[in-house]
Amino acid sequence: MPLRILLILGALSAFGPLAIDFYLPSFPTLARQFGTDVEHVQLSLAAYFVGIALGQLFYGPLADRYGRRGPLLLGVALFTAASLACALAPSLEWLIGARFVQALGGCAGMVVTRAVVRDLCDPLASAKVFSQLVLVMGLAPILAPLGGGLLLGTLGWPWIFHSLALFAGLCLLAVLLWLPETRPQGFSPAPLRGALGQYRALLGNGAFITYSLLGGVAIAGMFAYIAGSPFVFIELYGVPAEHYGWLFGSNAAGFVLMAQVNARLVRRGGPGHWLRRMVLLYLASGLGLLGLAAWQPASLWPLLVPLFVCVASLGSILPNATACAMAGQGEHAGSASALLGSLQFSVAAGASALVGALHDGTAAPMALVIALCGAVACALAWKSRRYT
Structure with missing residues (x-):
C-alpha cells in the first residue's frame, strides 16, 4: 500500500482515539465547570460510543453504494462541525449531544478505512496493514492526553475541541487531494434497500460474528480502562492532570509496540493462530489487575504492570481479529466493516457504562470489567x- 494512503488512513483511524483521549484529563475540570461530578461527565464518553455504534451502520451501505470517498467526506465534515459545537457547549447536556453528533461523523473514517484496506489487500496483508495503522494512529493515545492536559492548563478546555476541529479540517483536505476511490471495479453498486438483508446475512456468518465479537470485547476492556483511568489515576491516586498523559501514553506505547511485533508474527502461523494465543495473555493480565485492585494498594505502581501488559496485548488482538472478520467480504466490505465496528462499539459502550455503574471509589470496577472482557x-x- 502506498505510504501516502497509509498515512491518510492512519489519520482517519485516529479520529476515535483523539476524540476520546484528548479530553480525558479535563473530566474533573468539566465536572466543576458544569456543576456536576465525574461520573456524570462520563456520560459524554458513553454518548460518543453509542454514536459510533449507530453511525457505522449507515456509512457501510453508503460506502458500498456510492464508493468510499463521498461518505467519508460527509462524515469528516460533520465531525469538524460537531467539534466546534463541543467547544461552545454552555451545559453538560449540550456537550453530550454534540459528542453524539461528533461520533456520527467520526465513525465514517473507521468504516471507510477498513473497507479501503480490504479493497487493496488480502487477509495476510490486511493483518500487516492494520498493524501498521496502529503505529500511525498510535501517536494519538500517546500524545492526546499530553496535549489535552497542556491545552487544559494554558488555554482552557474549549481549545481541546477547537484543536480537534482543526485536525479534522486538515484530514478533509487530504482526502480531497490524495485519497483515490478504491471500491473494486466491476462490482455492481449495492442498492441501499438491500442493506438490511446484507446485515442479516453477515449476522448469520459464524466466522464473521465470532471474530467481530472477539475484537469487540477486547475493545470493551480497553474502553473500561479509558473510562475508569481518569478517576483511578487523578482522583484516587492523586496524579496531576497534566501528568496523566505520561501514564496513559506509556500504555499506548506498549499497544503500538506489540502491533509492530504482530506484523512480523503473522508471517508465521497467520492472524488466527496468534489471536488465540494473545487472548490468554490478555486474560492473565486482567486477572492479575483485578487481584491487585481488590488488595487496594496504597501506591498506583503495582497496578501499572498488569495494566501495561493488558493494553499491550490488544496491539496484537485487535488487528488480527479485524483481519479475520473482514476476510472474504470483498464486494460488501463497506457493510461488513460497518457491522463489525457497530458490534464492537456497542459492547464497548456497555463496558464504559458498567464501570460508571459499579463505581465504588476504588480501582476494582475498572479491573473487574477488564477481567470479564x-x-x-x-x-x-x-x-x-x-473457522481456521
Missing part, C-alpha cells in the same frame, strides 16, 4: 478454532 474473549477464541 478477557474471559469472554478467551471463550470466543476457543470457538473460533472451527
Whole structure:
C-alpha cells in the first residue's frame, strides 16, 4: 500500500482515539465547570460510543453504494462541525449531544478505512496493514492526553475541541487531494434497500460474528480502562492532570509496540493462530489487575504492570481479529466493516457504562470489567478454532 494512503488512513483511524483521549484529563475540570461530578461527565464518553455504534451502520451501505470517498467526506465534515459545537457547549447536556453528533461523523473514517484496506489487500496483508495503522494512529493515545492536559492548563478546555476541529479540517483536505476511490471495479453498486438483508446475512456468518465479537470485547476492556483511568489515576491516586498523559501514553506505547511485533508474527502461523494465543495473555493480565485492585494498594505502581501488559496485548488482538472478520467480504466490505465496528462499539459502550455503574471509589470496577472482557474473549477464541 502506498505510504501516502497509509498515512491518510492512519489519520482517519485516529479520529476515535483523539476524540476520546484528548479530553480525558479535563473530566474533573468539566465536572466543576458544569456543576456536576465525574461520573456524570462520563456520560459524554458513553454518548460518543453509542454514536459510533449507530453511525457505522449507515456509512457501510453508503460506502458500498456510492464508493468510499463521498461518505467519508460527509462524515469528516460533520465531525469538524460537531467539534466546534463541543467547544461552545454552555451545559453538560449540550456537550453530550454534540459528542453524539461528533461520533456520527467520526465513525465514517473507521468504516471507510477498513473497507479501503480490504479493497487493496488480502487477509495476510490486511493483518500487516492494520498493524501498521496502529503505529500511525498510535501517536494519538500517546500524545492526546499530553496535549489535552497542556491545552487544559494554558488555554482552557474549549481549545481541546477547537484543536480537534482543526485536525479534522486538515484530514478533509487530504482526502480531497490524495485519497483515490478504491471500491473494486466491476462490482455492481449495492442498492441501499438491500442493506438490511446484507446485515442479516453477515449476522448469520459464524466466522464473521465470532471474530467481530472477539475484537469487540477486547475493545470493551480497553474502553473500561479509558473510562475508569481518569478517576483511578487523578482522583484516587492523586496524579496531576497534566501528568496523566505520561501514564496513559506509556500504555499506548506498549499497544503500538506489540502491533509492530504482530506484523512480523503473522508471517508465521497467520492472524488466527496468534489471536488465540494473545487472548490468554490478555486474560492473565486482567486477572492479575483485578487481584491487585481488590488488595487496594496504597501506591498506583503495582497496578501499572498488569495494566501495561493488558493494553499491550490488544496491539496484537485487535488487528488480527479485524483481519479475520473482514476476510472474504470483498464486494460488501463497506457493510461488513460497518457491522463489525457497530458490534464492537456497542459492547464497548456497555463496558464504559458498567464501570460508571459499579463505581465504588476504588480501582476494582475498572479491573473487574477488564477481567470479564478477557474471559469472554478467551471463550470466543476457543470457538473460533472451527473457522481456521
